[in-house]
Amino acid sequence: MGRTDFGRMRCPVARSMAVLGERWAMLVLREAFYGTTRFDAFERNLGIAPNILAARLRDLVEHGLLQKAPLPEGARHEYRLTEKGRDFFPAYLALKAWADRWMTGPEGPLVLLEDAATGRPVEVPVPLSATGRPLRPEDVRVLPGPGAGRATRARFGGSPDAAHG
Amino acid sequence: MGRTDFGRMRCPVARSMAVLGERWAMLVLREAFYGTTRFDAFERNLGIAPNILAARLRDLVEHGLLQKAPLPEGARHEYRLTEKGRDFFPAYLALKAWADRWMTGPEGPLVLLEDAATGRPVEVPVPLSATGRPLRPEDVRVLPGPGAGRATRARFGGSPDAAHG
DNA sequence: TGCTTCACTTGCATCATGCAAGCATTCCGG
DNA sequence: CCGGAATGCTTGCATGATGCAAGTGAAGCA
Secondary structure, eight states, X not given: OOOOOGGGSSOHHHHHHHHHTSTTHHHHXXXXXXXXXXXXXXXXXXXXXXXXXXXXXXXXXXXXXXXXXXXXXXXXXXEEEOHHHHTTHHHHHHHHHHHHHHSOOTTXXXXXXXXXXXOOBOOOOOXXXXXXXXXXXXXXXXXXXXXXXXXXXXXXXXXXXHHTO | OOOXXXXXXXXXXXXXXXXXXXXXXXXXXXXXHTTOOSHHHHXXXXXXXXXXXXXXXXXXXXXXXXXXXXXXXXXXXXEEEOHHHHTTHXXXXXXXXXXXXXXXXXXXXXXXXXXXXXXXXXXXXXXXXXXXXXXXXXXXXXXXXXXXXXXXXXXXXXXXXXXXX
């Protein structure tokens, strides 16, 4: 049997896993966010096998997060973030904030990020509830959105409009 | 050869991929955030194979994001988010915000989230630069943190203290 | 022109994934 | 108390992914 194709699911988060859920993909994006552009630099900074790196870079290009940008030489190229790829940066920062808190050894985070213009540490805001505290899953009501199918409606109940009368 | 063990890397984001980077893991967490607790509900809501689900749930328990909570019956149990798991919610919301923008079909997102207390849609703030605009990767300076090794220092330059004199 | 650099590809062994069936234990109705 | 149902998995196997190590083709450069 083949592997489940997340790209065929309706849930956008699931579909994003079709590219982001592949092994090394998040780490390849980390490198792109940190300024890596050339194949050999990705290879060195990640410690990844070239066949896997080539496959991931191709995935990320095909899904529109990276693009191959020719170098002045003509034949050589580098991989640059697209608007779509750049737009993933907040999600990366949120993941990094969580990882720095929960997956860091006693020595502390490996890298710190600061605003280049001001020198201030990058702050990652979290969604807040009405009481001003970080929003927890139990504070949230899940409702079917416009893209919901029958199963999602059955599971999460009426539409937002219905709920508000 | 075996697979690269991300858990052995120093980068917290890489280490988090040891658990979050496994296939289905993010989607299992999605289900936990949306209130799923029982094995068969995970199985049904995800469309996942039971052997894979069992393996993922075990991973998430072992990494401390979920815990097995016995039911009153005694033998049956459910899977509940821990503090560590709950703390991943902002990162999930950021991922969902990106996926809703870039991975949604024309019909729109599958689910909408709202604050249960106020009925207001959940807003996912993004880090802002000094100019008040969403922080882009190129707005950021990467610096070695306390946990940096030689390679990270060589790559990203002096420490924050050194940079500020 | 020949060596170096760059961006991969290839063959192969090992491991992950997922199907479908099945198992062990507990629960529940008659 | 017994048999069927429910629950939470496990198992065997075929297929696909991963990653090592070596290698390739094209471009760059002295």
